[in-house]
Amino acid sequence: MSVAAHLPALQVVLPLAAAPLAVLLRNRTAAFALVLAATWAAFAISVLMWQQVAASGPLSYALGSWPPPWGIEYRVDALSALVLMLVSGVAAVVLPYCRASIEREIRRDNHYLFYAMFALCLSGLLGIAITGDAFNLFVFLEISSLSSYVLIALGRDRRALLAAYQYLIMGTIGATFIVIGVGLLYLMTGTLNLADMSVRLQSVTSHRPVLAALAFLTVGISLKLALFPLHQWLPNAYAYAPSAVSAFLAATATKVSVYALLRFYFSVFGEGAVFKQLPMAEFMLVLALAGMFVASAVAIFQDNLKRLFAYSSVAQIGYIVLGISFDSVTGLTATVVHLVNHAVTKGALFLLLGAVMAAMGGVTLARVRGIGRVMPRTTFGIVLCGLSLIGVPGTAGFVSKWYLILAAMEKGQWWLVFLIVLSSLLAVAYVWRFVEAAYFRAPRADLAQVREAPLALALPAWLMVGATVWFGLDTSVTVGSAARAAAMLLGAVP
Amino acid sequence: MKRDMVLRVVAKLLIPFILLFAIYVQFHGDFGPGGGFQAGVILAAAMVFYAMIYGLDNARRVLPDWLVESMLAAGVLLYLGVGFAGLLLGGNFLDYFVLDRDPVAGQHRGVFWIELGVAITVCGVMLKIFYLFAARGQDEA
Numbered sequence: 163m164s165v166a167a168h169l170p171a172l173q174v175v176l177p178l179a180a181a182p183l184a185v186l187l188r189n190r191t192a193a194f195a196l197v198l199a200a201t202w203a204a205f206a207i208s209v210l211m212w213q214q215v216a217a218s219g220p221l222s223y224a225l226g227s228w229p230p231p232w233g234i235e236y237r238v239d240a241l242s243a244l245v246l247m248l249v250s251g252v253a254a255v256v257l258p259y260c261r262a263s264i265e266r267e268i269r270r271d272n273h274y275l276f277y278a279m280f281a282l283c284l285s286g287l288l289g290i291a292i293t294g295d296a297f298n299l300f301v302f303l304e305i306s307s308l309s310s311y312v313l314i315a316l317g318r319d320r321r322a323l324l325a326a327y328q329y330l331i332m333g334t335i336g337a338t339f340i341v342i343g344v345g346l347l348y349l350m351t352g353t354l355n356l357a358d359m360s361v362r363l364q365s366v367t368s369h370r371p372v373l374a375a376l377a378f379l380t381v382g383i384s385l386k387l388a389l390f391p392l393h394q395w396l397p398n399a400y401a402y403a404p405s406a407v408s409a410f411l412a413a414t415a416t417k418v419s420v421y422a423l424l425r426f427y428f429s430v431f432g433e434g435a436v437f438k439q440l441p442m443a444e445f446m447l448v449l450a451l452a453g454m455f456v457a458s459a460v461a462i463f464q465d466n467l468k469r470l471f472a473y474s475s476v477a478q479i480g481y482i483v484l485g486i487s488f489d490s491v492t493g494l495t496a497t498v499v500h501l502v503n504h505a506v507t508k509g510a511l512f513l514l515l516g517a518v519m520a521a522m523g524g525v526t527l528a529r530v531r532g533i534g535r536v537m538p539r540t541t542f543g544i545v546l547c548g549l550s551l552i553g554v555p556g557t558a559g560f561v562s563k564w565y566l567i568l569a570a571m572e573k574g575q576w577w578l579v580f581l582i583v584l585s586s587l588l589a590v591a592y593v594w595r596f597v598e599a600a601y602f603r604a605p606r607a608d609l610a611q612v613r614e615a616p617l618a619l620a621l622p623a624w625l626m627v628g629a630t631v632w633f634g635l636d637t638s639v640t641v642g643s644a645a646r647a648a649a650m651l652l653g654a655v656p
Numbered sequence: 657m658k659r660d661m662v663l664r665v666v667a668k669l670l671i672p673f674i675l676l677f678a679i680y681v682q683f684h685g686d687f688g689p690g691g692g693f694q695a696g697v698i699l700a701a702a703m704v705f706y707a708m709i710y711g712l713d714n715a716r717r718v719l720p721d722w723l724v725e726s727m728l729a730a731g732v733l734l735y736l737g738v739g740f741a742g743l744l745l746g747g748n749f750l751d752y753f754v755l756d757r758d759p760v761a762g763q764h765r766g767v768f769w770i771e772l773g774v775a776i777t778v779c780g781v782m783l784k785i786f787y788l789f790a791a792r793g794q795d796e797a
Contacts, residue, residue: 171743
């Protein structure tokens with residue numbers, strides 16, 4: 163057998179196999195080593211596939227040798243290749259961080275189970291991005307969701323359990339809606355293969371079930387991606403989860419849901435059906451703007467930094483959805499670029515906050531007063547990520563906002579350009595609250611002796627911070643891939 | 657319930673037949689209703705029945721916690737193992753056609769092992785959940 167031909171299967175199967183093996187090993191060091199190997203292998207595979215797709219077009223893999231549309235197809239195109247690389251890349255950075263981080267936050271005899279859950283969650287997220295089968299997508303969504311509920315519930319804070327339960331209820335409603343939507347589509351087309359479904363939808367004469375499917379899928383996926391006002395589960399889940407889990411989920415879970423939304427809108431229903439025949443664009447524009455402003459405004463009044471940046475995530479998802487609502491190549495480029503840039507920025511932020519948590523025992527604004535003096539490097543990293551959230555030139559966030567503004571100008575919507583800039587000012591306000599506490603206040607007496615984060619926490623965090631700056635300066639990977647993906651979604655190239 | 661003669665005798669009589677029925681459902685899955693999931697549940701139900709009549713401690717002596725946890729993982733691994741066997745024999749992942757010289761026999765062989773993996777994991781999950789609930793308050797005390 164040649165390994166190269168089976169990369170799409172191995173992408174998902176390696177982390178999936180690592181999970182039960184980690185349970186069998188029952189040893190935290192061995193489980194860590196195993197899951198780490200699987201995660202890094204998954205990242206390497208995703209990079210290889212990304213190169214292949216860029217060079218020679220989409221890859222298709224028939225699981226069990228049943229050819230599509232009868233069997234389950236794994237399909238890697240420009241968009242899924244980028245999302246796969248993002249998810250596995252974030253996991254490859256976060257996992258080494260986990261070892262030092264969960265030492266302080268999770269009971270030792272549960273560590274091997276933590277790694278198993280992490281591997282499961284990773285394989286679920288990768289599966290969503292790679293599969294070309296609607297029901298398979300739902301199954302992977304459930305794998306990633308169920309494991310992420312467990313990961314969140316492992317948080318040291320007792321409220322973590324409640325947050326996980328809240329997410330479980332909302333997530334299950336979302337998943338139910340998605341499976342109803344998929345069921346309706348199956349009813350109308352008789353196929354579950356996404357590409358085949360899209361072809362057969364053209365000849366479906368009865369539109370009501372298809373419209374219902376679109377509605378169910380939109381609401382279900384919007385719940386999972388925390389689109390305002392369906393974001394209620396997110397702030398608590400991110401705030402009380404273990405630090406490493408916050409970083410991993412903030413960087414990947416909602417992004418993969420955005421991928422699923424793009425996939426259904428553009429690859430199944432088709433851009434014309436969603437945006438030309440229905441007022442979806444206006445609808446999404448309003449929700450995106452509401453998210454950008456309301457969530458940013460709420461973030462300003464948070465005292466817990468993890469909650470603050472969780473609300474900021476809801477606002478940033480607003481930007482991502484705003485890009486979709488333009489229904490143009492530039493708008494979709496902005497969406498996909500921001501997907502990557504925000505993932506890297508938020509991942510870095512939550513990793514740094516985890517280091518602060520480890521050193522100071524908490525991340526409330528009152529506790530981190532004067533942190534600029536005792537942990538200067540970590541503080542500087544947080545400020546850099548904050549600048550990226552605002553969209554200052556030289557950071558990744560600027561690139562995304564630039565493309566959003568370009569897309570708005572293309573449509574001649576100058577008021578929207580104004581609103582995008584205005585919402586960035588709200589980001590300045592919440593980032594400033596941290597800056598003020600960190601640099602202009604004296605540290606609490608009992609925390610004046612705190613030292614800089616250990617290398618095991620600092621190194622992965624700074625890798626992500628480095629990526630945040632790098633993607634702000636060199637946009638060939640991010641914008642290049644995003645433009646290809648956008649062109650593919652709008653049908654310009656296969 | 658431990659001292660109730662009727663229950664103890666009926667349980668002793670029934671449990672072997674429940675186990676037998678589980679095996680029937682497992683292997684008849686090819687031709688009729690049934691398969692790994694159902695068989696795993698019936699298998700676990702027999703064990704739960706035993707635990708209810710003879711006590712959790714006795715049940716844990718038969719199937720200790722570590723074994724139940726290993727069953728969770730082992731079933732999934734068996735499933736994935738079939739997938740990798742397809743790869744190693746020159747097919748795609750989860751390819752059953754290549755598992756035997758005759759493709760139809762290969763399909764039978766693949767499903768046989770897959771369903772066995774499903775049964776082991778489902779039984780493990782059921783018992784794990786039952787143990788966790790049944791032992792609540794007992795382990796801490």
